[in-house]
Each structure stands twice: as C-alpha cells, then as structure tokens.
Amino acid sequence: MANAPLPVRRSIGTSDGKLRPVHQHRSFASLRSIGALILREMSTNNGRVAGGYLWAIAxxxxxxxxxxxxxxxxxxxxxxxxxxxxxxxxxxxxFTMFLAMSSRISRAITQSKSLLAYPAVTFMDALIARVIFNGVTQVLVAYIVFVGIYAFMETRTDPQIEGITLAILMAFALGIGVGVMNCFLFAAFPVWEKIWSILTRPLFLLSCVFFIFDETPEVMRQYLWFNPVVHVIGQMRKSFYPSYIGDYVSPLYVFAVSLILIAIGLAMLFRYHRDLLNS
Incomplete structure (x- = not known):
C-alpha cells in the first residue's frame, strides 16, 4: 500500500532568502496595512492644522x-x-463614545475606496484601523473630561474602575455593531445615510443623557428600555453613584445586540464588498 502524500505547506519567499507560510506573510501585510491606515486617520483628522492629532482630542x-x-x-x-x-x-x-465609533466605522468603505482598490488592503483592515484609532481617542477624551471635573469640582461620587470599564466596552461594542452594519448599508444604499441622520437626531434626548431612566413615566420606560444606549449610560452612572441601583441595566442585552449587528454586517460585507468597491 503506497504511502499517502504529505500535505504541502504553501510558503512564500522573503528578501532574506527564507521561506515563510503564506498565512504568516498575509498577517504581516495586514498589520502593516492597519498601521498605515491608523497613521492616515491621524493625518486626515486635522493633520494639516497646527497641533495635528491633538485637535481630534481637544x-x-x-x-x-x-x-x-x-x-x-x-x-x-x-x-x-x-x-x-x-x-x-x-x-x-x-453617548459620544458610541456615536463617534459608529460614525467613523460606518464610512470605512465610502471614504477609503481608493485605498481598498489595492489588493494588499482589505475592508477588514480599514474597519480594524478605525476601531483602534477611535477607541484610543475616545478613551483619552473620557479620561481628560473626568479628571478635569474631579480636579476643579467637588462631585461627591465614588468612581468604580471595573464598572466604568464595562460601560466603555458596552459603548464600543454597540458603536462597532452599528458602524459595521451601516458600513454596508451606506455603501449599498447611499440614501440610507440621509435617513439614518434623520432617525438619530432625537437619540440624544431618548438616551437618558439629561435625566435618569427610573424617573420617566412607565409608558415611556417600556420603549426606552429597548434603546441600548440607555443601558450604556445607566452602567456608567452606576459606576459613579454608589447609591444609584440602576437595576434595569443589562450588559448582556447590549452585547447581544452588538454581536448580532456585527455578524450580519460582516456577512454582508464579505459577500458584497467587491461589488460595493466597484460601484
């Protein structure tokens, strides 16, 4: 009985004459692409203004x-x-964390079509670069705002790092989910960007920024609960006010909605991204 042929491991040559697996070469190429896209984000966000990236925070x-x-x-x-x-x-x-993250990710394809035309750059590279850039930026913004308030005011609050971290993760997860879904919809149906802008205008008032969920009428609470941003803000406030129970907050609900949106959005992008780039 003849021996079965050994599996062939695909490799690619490098400048030093050594062979590297194709998947390893692609991983390094993706890391380089993501790094270049992050630098591009920094330069395009007030890159021509004195102070550069600092204005993205300021x-x-x-x-x-x-x-x-x-x-x-x-x-x-x-x-x-x-x-x-x-x-x-x-x-x-x-609220700003969620909005900034979703807004930037949703335009990853429409604003990067020229770069995505190169085979070395994929839409996943563009998405990951924007997640990293905006994540770091929004964390710096939050740190400066909260530290500034504590430095100059007596707040009588007791911030809990674990709870604050959870609220930030919830905001980012929801922003990524909405952003990835809209990334496909904005590119496939340009009119949706206008519709989305109109639909989200009252979101600031419907997310309990000025008031707390517990003080709204029962009729409104039944509908406001389904707004994931309400849970994100509720988690953040629970982390600063020990006396605030906020038992309506459900991180599981926020992460579930986020993962569903990410899964659907990525599935549609993987299926139609070439058509979207050529349209």
Missing amino acids: EPVGGIVLLTLIFSLGFRTPPIGQNFAIFYATGVVP
Whole structure:
C-alpha cells in the first residue's frame, strides 16, 4: 500500500532568502496595512492644522466642557447627586463614545475606496484601523473630561474602575455593531445615510443623557428600555453613584445586540464588498 502524500505547506519567499507560510506573510501585510491606515486617520483628522492629532482630542473635550458649563447654569440640581457637571458627563461621554465609533466605522468603505482598490488592503483592515484609532481617542477624551471635573469640582461620587470599564466596552461594542452594519448599508444604499441622520437626531434626548431612566413615566420606560444606549449610560452612572441601583441595566442585552449587528454586517460585507468597491 503506497504511502499517502504529505500535505504541502504553501510558503512564500522573503528578501532574506527564507521561506515563510503564506498565512504568516498575509498577517504581516495586514498589520502593516492597519498601521498605515491608523497613521492616515491621524493625518486626515486635522493633520494639516497646527497641533495635528491633538485637535481630534481637544475638539470633543472642548465641546463636552462647554455644554457642561452651559447646562450647569440652567440645571443646578441633577436628578442624582449634587454636581450637575459630573452627572451630565456620565451621560454625554458614553453617548459620544458610541456615536463617534459608529460614525467613523460606518464610512470605512465610502471614504477609503481608493485605498481598498489595492489588493494588499482589505475592508477588514480599514474597519480594524478605525476601531483602534477611535477607541484610543475616545478613551483619552473620557479620561481628560473626568479628571478635569474631579480636579476643579467637588462631585461627591465614588468612581468604580471595573464598572466604568464595562460601560466603555458596552459603548464600543454597540458603536462597532452599528458602524459595521451601516458600513454596508451606506455603501449599498447611499440614501440610507440621509435617513439614518434623520432617525438619530432625537437619540440624544431618548438616551437618558439629561435625566435618569427610573424617573420617566412607565409608558415611556417600556420603549426606552429597548434603546441600548440607555443601558450604556445607566452602567456608567452606576459606576459613579454608589447609591444609584440602576437595576434595569443589562450588559448582556447590549452585547447581544452588538454581536448580532456585527455578524450580519460582516456577512454582508464579505459577500458584497467587491461589488460595493466597484460601484
């Protein structure tokens, strides 16, 4: 009985004359592509302005601080706690994290078609690069905002790192899920970008940024609960206010919605990404 042929391991030559497996070569190529795309993100985000990438952090920080000061004048006593600035920040920071992440990822294909035309760059490289870039940026923004408030104000809160980390992960997961799904929809149906912009305008008011879920009428609560952003903000506030129970918060619900959106979005992108790039 003849011996079965040994499996052939595909390799590719390198400049040093050694052979490397094809999958290893592609992994290095993807890492290089992701690194180049991250640098491109940094240069395109205020890259031509003095200060460069710092403005990607300074702009959202400045906007949050300005709105916090304005609303602090009109709302002296927040629904929970004694300091309106920290109450507002615990709502607007996770909301901004979700919105920024989903917005940038959703345009990964439409804004990078010229780069994705090269075989070495894939749409997954573009998605991963935007996740990393925006994730780091939003964490820096949150750190500066919260540290700044604690440095200049008496908040009477007790921030819990574990809970804050969970809230950030929930915001990022939801942002990635919505972003990946919209990445396909924006490229396949350009009109959806306009429709989505209209649909999300009231989201700021429907996500419990200015108020807490527990104080809304029962009729509204039945519908607001299905807004995943409400759970993200609720988790963040639970992590700052020990007396706030927030038993409505369900991280499982947020992660489940996020994973479903990611799975559907990636499936559609893998199936139709070549058609979208050629359209």
